[in-house]
Amino acid sequence: MNLFEVYPTCSLNLERAYGSFLFDKRGNSYLDFYGGHAVLSIGHSHPFYVKALKKQLSKIGFYSNVVLITKQQELTEKLGILSGYEDYQLFLCNSGAEAIENALKIASFQTKTKKVVAFKGAFHGRTSAAVSITDNTKIITALNENHSRIFLCHGDEKSLISELKGGDVCAVITEGIQGVAGIVTPGVDFLKKLIRNCHRYKVPLIIDEIQSGYGRSGYFFSHKAADIRPDLITIAKGMGNGFPIAGVLISPLFKAFYGMLGTTFGGNYLASVAALSVLEVIKKEEIIENVGLIGSIAIEYFKKIPQVKNVSGSGLILGIHFEFPVLYLKESLLFKKNVFIGTASNPLVLRLLPPLNISKREMHLFIEKLQNALANIENDLS
Numbered sequence: 044m045n046l047f048e049v050y051p052t053c054s055l056n057l058e059r060a061y062g063s064f065l066f067d068k069r070g071n072s073y074l075d076f077y078g079g080h081a082v083l084s085i086g087h088s089h090p091f092y093v094k095a096l097k098k099q100l101s102k103i104g105f106y107s108n109v110v111l112i113t114k115q116q117e118l119t120e121k122l123g124i125l126s127g128y129e130d131y132q133l134f135l136c137n138s139g140a141e142a143i144e145n146a147l148k149i150a151s152f153q154t155k156t157k158k159v160v161a162f163k164g165a166f167h168g169r170t171s172a173a174v175s176i177t178d179n180t181k182i183i184t185a186l187n188e189n190h191s192r193i194f195l196c197h198g199d200e201k202s203l204i205s206e207l208k209g210g211d212v213c214a215v216i217t218e219g220i221q222g223v224a225g226i227v228t229p230g231v232d233f234l235k236k237l238i239r240n241c242h243r244y245k246v247p248l249i250i251d252e253i254q255s256g257y258g259r260s261g262y263f264f265s266h267k268a269a270d271i272r273p274d275l276i277t278i279a280k281g282m283g284n285g286f287p288i289a290g291v292l293i294s295p296l297f298k299a300f301y302g303m304l305g306t307t308f309g310g311n312y313l314a315s316v317a318a319l320s321v322l323e324v325i326k327k328e329e330i331i332e333n334v335g336l337i338g339s340i341a342i343e344y345f346k347k348i349p350q351v352k353n354v355s356g357s358g359l360i361l362g363i364h365f366e367f368p369v370l371y372l373k374e375s376l377l378f379k380k381n382v383f384i385g386t387a388s389n390p391l392v393l394r395l396l397p398p399l400n401i402s403k404r405e406m407h408l409f410i411e412k413l414q415n416a417l418a419n420i421e422n423d424l425s
């Protein structure tokens with residue numbers, strides 16, 4: 044049998060990872076500024092996390108949700124406190140797209156309508172409803188193209204109101220910070236307008252914090268910068284630091300009933316322990332404070348690099364914008380400077396998503412390697 048070839052992989056054959064570094068089979072080390080696609084919240088193989096998972100696995104690794112899994116309760120409580128959403132409810136599932144599907148269903152159960160207002164540049168996942176509100180026609184098939192949805196521009200309050208007035212909208216959804224689009228923020232003012240209008244027309248607002256959440260922006264949730272409280276918040280990636288777990292934070296206005304949602308694996312013992320230990324490390328090691336500090340140092344440095352046109356995002360979800368396509372720069376960072384970094388659908392943007400506990404020294408190392416790579420490219424071209 045062969046793998047179904049859907050991923051254009053690079054040639055690295057990784058053997059192990061620790062902190063912010065990856066090591067390949069030949070013993071080369073790589074600085075990880077991609078974080079396995081915004082997943083590494085507490086760094087690779089954090090000893091506390093490894094110990095907690097090993098201990099849980101030796102006791103009981105899995106049972107389904109037909110039994111009471113007390114680790115889920117501990118996780119829910121801790122997440123409520125750390126995120127500032129103690130009065131919300133939590134539904135646990137396994138992946139970002141699944142969290143989106145469930146958030147949309149919860150909204151639709153309440154409103155009994157089906158049209159979703161999403162935004163240009165959005166990425167919400169690849170399952171049926173999630174991909175239908177993803178602004179990329181290349182990954183939408185006939186099976187998912189009939190979902191009722193519309194894409195608006197961030198900032199376009201007039202069109203938003205006209206959609207909400209129609210009475211057929213089940214949810215408005217935006218990423219806290221758009222990742223795939225190239226680190227694009229909806230803007231604090233527009234987020235405030237979104238919540239105000241959604242509440243006025245009684246339409247749930249979903250903020251997708253799958254990439255921008257869990258401390259990555261310098262706040263636990265990026266929407267905190269706008270001081271708003273959405274009705275539904277989706278989480279995944281950083282939640283398990285690589286162990287598959289995701290969830291939906293649900294306002295007290297929504298009432299659950301048995302059978303409304305469900306999943307075999309969601310919130311199992313191992314997943315809950317992984318997520319719990321991530322929260323414990325985030326708190327104990329003051330990781331969100333670290334994100335704010337290192338992020339602001341980095342932004343100042345990047346802005347001084349002559350080839351950099353702009354820096355978007357906040358904390359450690361950053362887009363470095365250039366006037367030229369960055370693919371060659373990305374590849375020379377990887378193959379000549381041993382730095383893993385992301386790109387975006389905007390070809391002019393390098394996407395930085397390092398582990399959230401990177402040190403100042405590691406950020407300086409990255410800046411040095413970036414400057415060297417840029418100088419080498421200029422030499423290559425001259």
Ligand SMILES: Cc1ncc(COP(=O)(O)O)c(C=O)c1O
Pocket residue numbers: 138139140141143166167168169218222223251252253254255279280
């Ligand atoms: C903002 C956002 N939403 C949803 C998803 C989908 O998550 P998953 O790949 O876990 O299904 C992603 C994944 O990159 C994402 O960045």
